[in-house]
Amino acid sequence: MLIAIDVGNTQTVMGLYDGKDLVDSWRLSTERDRTADEYRLFFSGLLRQDGYRLEEVDGVALSSVVPTVKAAMVQVAEEMIGGPLVVIGPGVKTGMPINIDNPREVGADRVVNSVAAAHRYGTPVVAVDFGTSTNIDAVDATGAYVGGAIAPGLEVSLNALISATAALRRVDLTPPRAAIGRNTVEAIQSGLLYGHAGLVDGLVDRIVAELGGGVPVVATGGLASTIVPHCRSVEIVDPNLTLDGLRMIYEMNVEDV
Numbered sequence: 353m354l355i356a357i358d359v360g361n362t363q364t365v366m367g368l369y370d371g372k373d374l375v376d377s378w379r380l381s382t383e384r385d386r387t388a389d390e391y392r393l394f395f396s397g398l399l400r401q402d403g404y405r406l407e408e409v410d411g412v413a414l415s416s417v418v419p420t421v422k423a424a425m426v427q428v429a430e431e432m433i434g435g436p437l438v439v440i441g442p443g444v445k446t447g448m449p450i451n452i453d454n455p456r457e458v459g460a461d462r463v464v465n466s467v468a469a470a471h472r473y474g475t476p477v478v479a480v481d482f483g484t485s486t487n488i489d490a491v492d493a494t495g496a497y498v499g500g501a502i503a504p505g506l507e508v509s510l511n512a513l514i515s516a517t518a519a520l521r522r523v524d525l526t527p528p529r530a531a532i533g534r535n536t537v538e539a540i541q542s543g544l545l546y547g548h549a550g551l552v553d554g555l556v557d558r559i560v561a562e563l564g565g566g567v568p569v570v571a572t573g574g575l576a577s578t579i580v581p582h583c584r585s586v587e588i589v590d591p592n593l594t595l596d597g598l599r600m601i602y603e604m605n606v607e608d609v
Contacts, residue, residue: 353408355395355433356598357425358461359416361484362507363574366395367595368404374592376402379574384420388427395428410435413602415460415594436606440464445604449496458497461594462489466497468597469570472590476563478556479593480586482573484508486552490559501555506548506575513540525578549582556585 354369359382367377378398386394396406412429414437416422422439429437438444440460446467450458461481466489469479475495481487482505489500504512506525514522523540531546533539560567571579571586572593580586590596 354411356413388424413598415440451496464597478569480571482575553585
């Protein structure tokens, strides 16, 4: 079995694959100073509580945007897993040309999402990842990654609003009764949810137009289910897009091993 791990700035998502089938998944907070020993105990406990054994895992695919966590994860994987470890980054086969000014600077998660979106939905395609940041990534008709847009995520926007104002307070990220908020809580909810949906729609419209129009748009990430219902530009929600992309890239890199 394969463990696919996507380490984001706020959350880490793990998926357990038996062949091409995702048989279990977990979402947890990203702790930047957790040690390799702590991760070793953590992973063993997660697998054991759901009826799996570490000995059943014969490979790891890892994507991380947090260097300290990446280092700890690599150490754990090398010590605990007997099979291949594929860490997404420069030099790893993805089957996708990276046609931007500096290909080495693109985030691993953005490449993984783009690879999965292209395989699952064809090209051209746009992938929107709702996480700490909201990433919008574009693959052109030739199957090349051509860049995209990065915006503050919904919770980042909320945190910035609360920390920068004296009288406003944290609210639940739920839709208000109407766009015209009848009280402060609803006004904040309207600005956050409908404002973020408008931001996404505006960016997607521009990106789709530059790709030539008629492009499928797929969303993933922990906040996708919160925001997508208020977006008109996003057609598909695929919660396992990143994990599936990790599995695909892993298979490309170990098929000849």
